[in-house]
Amino acid sequence: MQAIRSRAILARPRAVPLVRSQIARNVARRFYVTEPVAAQSTTTVPPTTPPPPPPGKSKRRSFFEFIGRATVITLVVGAGGFYYVTQRERTPGPQLPFDPEKKTLVILGSGWGATSLLNTLDTTDYNVVIISPKNFFLFTPLLPSVAVGTLNPHSIIQPTRYVTRHKARQVSVVEAEATDVDPINKTVTFKDTSEIKGLVSSTTISYDYLVYAVGAEVQTFNIPGVRERACFMKELADAERFKSEFLDCVETAAFPGQDPKEIDRLLHIVVVGGGPTGVELSGELHDFLEDDLKSWYPELAGRIRITLVEALPSVLPMFSKQLIEYTESTFKESKIEILTKTMVKEVKEQSVVLQMPDKSIQEVPCGLVIWAAGNKGRKLTQDLMAKLPNDQTNRRGITVDDHLRVKGTDGSMFAIGDCTATSYAPTAQVASQQGAYLARMLHQLAKQDTLTQRLAQLEKVVPEDASAQDPETKKVLDEKQDIKRQLAKVKLRPFHYSHQGSLAYIGSEKAIADLPFSHGNFATGGVATYLFWRSAYLSTLFSLRNRTLVATDWLKVKLFGRLLFE
Numbered sequence: 416m417q418a419i420r421s422r423a424i425l426a427r428p429r430a431v432p433l434v435r436s437q438i439a440r441n442v443a444r445r446f447y448v449t450e451p452v453a454a455q456s457t458t459t460v461p462p463t464t465p466p467p468p469p470p471g472k473s474k475r476r477s478f479f480e481f482i483g484r485a486t487v488i489t490l491v492v493g494a495g496g497f498y499y500v501t502q503r504e505r506t507p508g509p510q511l512p513f514d515p516e517k518k519t520l521v522i523l524g525s526g527w528g529a530t531s532l533l534n535t536l537d538t539t540d541y542n543v544v545i546i547s548p549k550n551f552f553l554f555t556p557l558l559p560s561v562a563v564g565t566l567n568p569h570s571i572i573q574p575t576r577y578v579t580r581h582k583a584r585q586v587s588v589v590e591a592e593a594t595d596v597d598p599i600n601k602t603v604t605f606k607d608t609s610e611i612k613g614l615v616s617s618t619t620i621s622y623d624y625l626v627y628a629v630g631a632e633v634q635t636f637n638i639p640g641v642r643e644r645a646c647f648m649k650e651l652a653d654a655e656r657f658k659s660e661f662l663d664c665v666e667t668a669a670f671p672g673q674d675p676k677e678i679d680r681l682l683h684i685v686v687v688g689g690g691p692t693g694v695e696l697s698g699e700l701h702d703f704l705e706d707d708l709k710s711w712y713p714e715l716a717g718r719i720r721i722t723l724v725e726a727l728p729s730v731l732p733m734f735s736k737q738l739i740e741y742t743e744s745t746f747k748e749s750k751i752e753i754l755t756k757t758m759v760k761e762v763k764e765q766s767v768v769l770q771m772p773d774k775s776i777q778e779v780p781c782g783l784v785i786w787a788a789g790n791k792g793r794k795l796t797q798d799l800m801a802k803l804p805n806d807q808t809n810r811r812g813i814t815v816d817d818h819l820r821v822k823g824t825d826g827s828m829f830a831i832g833d834c835t836a837t838s839y840a841p842t843a844q845v846a847s848q849q850g851a852y853l854a855r856m857l858h859q860l861a862k863q864d865t866l867t868q869r870l871a872q873l874e875k876v877v878p879e880d881a882s883a884q885d886p887e888t889k890k891v892l893d894e895k896q897d898i899k900r901q902l903a904k905v906k907l908r909p910f911h912y913s914h915q916g917s918l919a920y921i922g923s924e925k926a927i928a929d930l931p932f933s934h935g936n937f938a939t940g941g942v943a944t945y946l947f948w949r950s951a952y953l954s955t956l957f958s959l960r961n962r963t964l965v966a967t968d969w970l971k972v973k974l975f976g977r978l979l980f981e
Contacts, residue, residue, distance in 0.1 A: 500959055504581070511584040513542045518864065519621065520857065521603055523593050524628035525549050525575050527843045528832035531850030532626060533575075534957065538584040540861035544620065546605050550575050550590045553651055554956060555843060557965070559696040559920075562654040563703040564977035570964035572651065573957050593629065596799050598824045601625070624827050624860070626853065627799070627813065631790035631833040631841070640762035645786040648692050657785060664782040665708070668715055681782035682719045685767050687759055688787035689725030689732075691919045694742065696785060697723050698922025701749045705923075707977045722752045722779070724769065726788075729755055731927075733840065733917055735938045738927040742940075745921050759788075790841060796834050812836035817909035819853055829853055839912050852910045863905045870898045918948050 518541055522529050525547035536543070554571040561568050579586035594617075595604040603625065606617040633649055635641040646660060647653045661684070667673070668681040684700060686693045700721055709716040723730065723746070729739050730753060746753055756772040766780045792800075792812050800807035806823030807814055813830045814822045815837065821828040831853060832846035839845045877891040916930035926948035927940040949969070956962045 504959065507581045510580075510582065511539065513585060513587075517542050518623035518861070519544065520624045520626070521546065521620065521622040522626045522628065523547070523596075523603065524630060524832070525552050526628060526630045526832060526846065527552075527555075528846035528850040528853075529626065529628040530573070530575075530578065530957065531847040532628070532831070532854045533578050533582075533586075533850075535851045535854035536582075537854075537858050537861075538582040538586055540858055541584075541624070543579075543582075543584070543586045544589065544622075545575060545579070545586060546589045546591055546593055546603065547575065548590065548592045548608055550588060552578070552957065554952075554961070555649070556691075556695075556952060556955075558648060558651070558654050559692065559699045561651070562648065562657045562696060563699045564658060564707075565699060565702075565972050566965060566968045568651055568655065570961065570968050571956075573961055577958070577960075593795055596625070596627070596795065598799070598802060598821070598828055601827060622827070624857065625829070627796075627821065627828060627830040627834060628832045628846075628850070629793055629795060629834050631796075631812075632793050633786065634789035634791040635786070636788075638759055638761060641759070641786055644762045644764060645687070645784040648696060648785060648787045657783075660783055665712060665715060665719075668718075668782075669712060676780075678715070679718060679720075680765060680780040682715060683722065683779075683781040684720065684783050684785070685722050685724060685779065685781045686785045686787065687724045687767075688789070689723060689727065689730030689753075689755070690787065691731065691733075691917075692787040693723060693725070693785075694730055695920045696787065697721055697746070697751050698749075698920050698925075701751060701922040702924075703977060706972075710976070720752070721750075722754060722781075724754045724757050724759060724767075726758045727755065731919060734919070734927060734929045735936060737938050738929055738940055742919075742921050742927060745923060745925055745940075749922055751922075790833055792834060809836040818856065818907055819849060819910055844915060845912055848912055849910060856907060859905055859907055863902065866898050866902050866905070870895060870902075873898070918951060920945065920948055 520541035520543045522532065522543065522545045525545065529545070529547070530552040533543075533545070552573045552575060554573075557566055557571045560566040561571060575588050579588055589605065590607075590609065591605040592608045593603055593605045597603075600621075601623070602619050602621050604617065604619040607613070607615075633647050646657045648657065664681045664684075668678045673681075686697050686700075704716060704719055704721075708719065729743075731739055731742060734742075743753060754769070754771075758770040759767060760770050760776065761768040762784050763778075765782075766778050767784050768776060768778050770776055796813060800813060803821075803823035807821075812833070812835045815830050815835050816822060819829045819831055819835075820826050821830050831849040833841040837845075873891055873895050877888055877895070914931055916928060918926060918928050920926045921940075924945050925941055926945040928938070928944050928947060930937045930939075953962050953965060956965060
């Protein structure tokens with residue numbers, strides 16, 4: 416018995432390792448599922464999947480991956496589309512040649528009215544000839560930006576041949592100045608005004624239809640010294656001249672030893688004219704001063720003065736009273752002086768003579784005078800009106816009917832733009848709408864002329880009173896009736912102007928807008944309106960080239976400032 420108990424006690428320690436090894440295997444099955452199960456185990460543990468990643472991590476990664484792919488695709492597609500459009504514009508396809516059976520349409524001018532007409536015109540209807548002293552279209556609303564270096568001059572011009580090259584039929588472009596228009600014999604005489612001339616410098620051509628769109632020239636009211644000493648703001652050369660003379664004034668004021676009074680005179684800029692051009696130029700000048708001149712000429716910038724002179728009781732009379740007050744308060748904050756009810760009596764070499772509201776006369780020293788005070792008809796326009804004395808009696812310009820036909824002519828001459836005297840303001844918006852309307856009307860006239868010509872040919876073949884018993888005769892008579900029905904459908908509707916609103920930039924990255932809304936007007940001003948002003952002008956530009964160049968210029972000025980030296 417004692418021997419049996421001893422053997423049991425000796426055998427007990429051997430069982431402990433077995434129990435421990437069984438516990439270890441159970442732990443391994445629970446925590447290390449990838450370890451193979453012992454051969455003696457009768458049950459199998461199913462494999463389990465790895466634990467999921469922290470919530471939200473994969474979703475963020477997927478989202479950013481999607482955004483990245485979408486951005487790359489958008490950039491590639493956008494760049495490819497942009498390149499395709501630019502190359503297509505640079506390489507237009509073949510054009511139809513001149514057709515001797517088509518009528519000749521002569522367009523005088525390359526401004527807003529003429530260019531809008533040309534953009535809309537179906538050139539397959541006519542043989543088109545354009546005669547203008549300039550071989551380009553100038554986007555005049557942005558001319559003040561060119562004057563202070565915000566925009567490059569080439570960014571706001573569109574070559575006329577660029578427009579004509581994209582038309583269906585060839586268009587002849589002649590860079591020349593018209594010297595005579597004969598509405599009786601239907602001829603136009605023009606001459607080459609370039610510095611380099613060939614053997615032929617003047618010629619005369621005939622027309623079937625003439626579009627008179629020569630614009631207007633600066634109105635000086637015969638005030639002494641204006642034409643000789645003031646800077647205008649109408650053509651590209653005027654903006655370049657202003658920039659050069661303004662920088663000359665600044666550099667002369669910076670000359671060592673200059674008298675303080677002379678510095679104040681040189682740095683006083685007088686802008687005459689409170690319309691959109693004068694106001695926008697004053698605002699652009701203020702931006703030039705704040706953004707650039709203060710950095711390059713810190714000792715002079717604080718002494719530059721801008722004075723805006725207007726003969727009427729307020730600036731921007733075409734805008735609402737609320738926006739006029741907003742403009743005046745903005746100019747006051749910008750230290751731009753506004754003199755209303757003030758008239759210019761003379762422009763001298765170093766001063767301008769003003770008649771103040773109380774009728775007193777003051778001579779104001781200044782370094783530069785900018786004239787933006789109205790337009791008048793050109794000499795060519797006055798000569799044309801003199802040939803039609805019974806119908807052309809309005810001093811403001813050519814009188815036209817509801818279809819823009821020149822009164823006193825046989826209906827073959829049209830006039831659009833600033834050269835006309837209508838109930839509408841002489842603005843780019845009016846001229847542009849007139850040009851587009853006239854293009855549609857000329858298309859109707861071409862259709863009418865073609866039908867009339869065909870009807871006349873059929874009349875010669877089969878008279879109106881011919882019998883319809885013969886099948887061929889009946890066919891011709893049916894065609895004549897069809898042509899008459901088509902002629903009855905040709906309607907020449909009168910021109911109606913649709914005002915799309917008025918915009919003006921007033922400096923300090925602020926603009927004003929007077930827009931038609933419902934049955935009234937919506938007046939707004941400020942930074943948001945300034946962004947709208949920029950987008951509106953970008954969309955109004957005639958080509959992708961101009962839009963790209965103007966937007967790039969704005970970006971360059973924002974990053975690097977304006978170009979001060981020419």
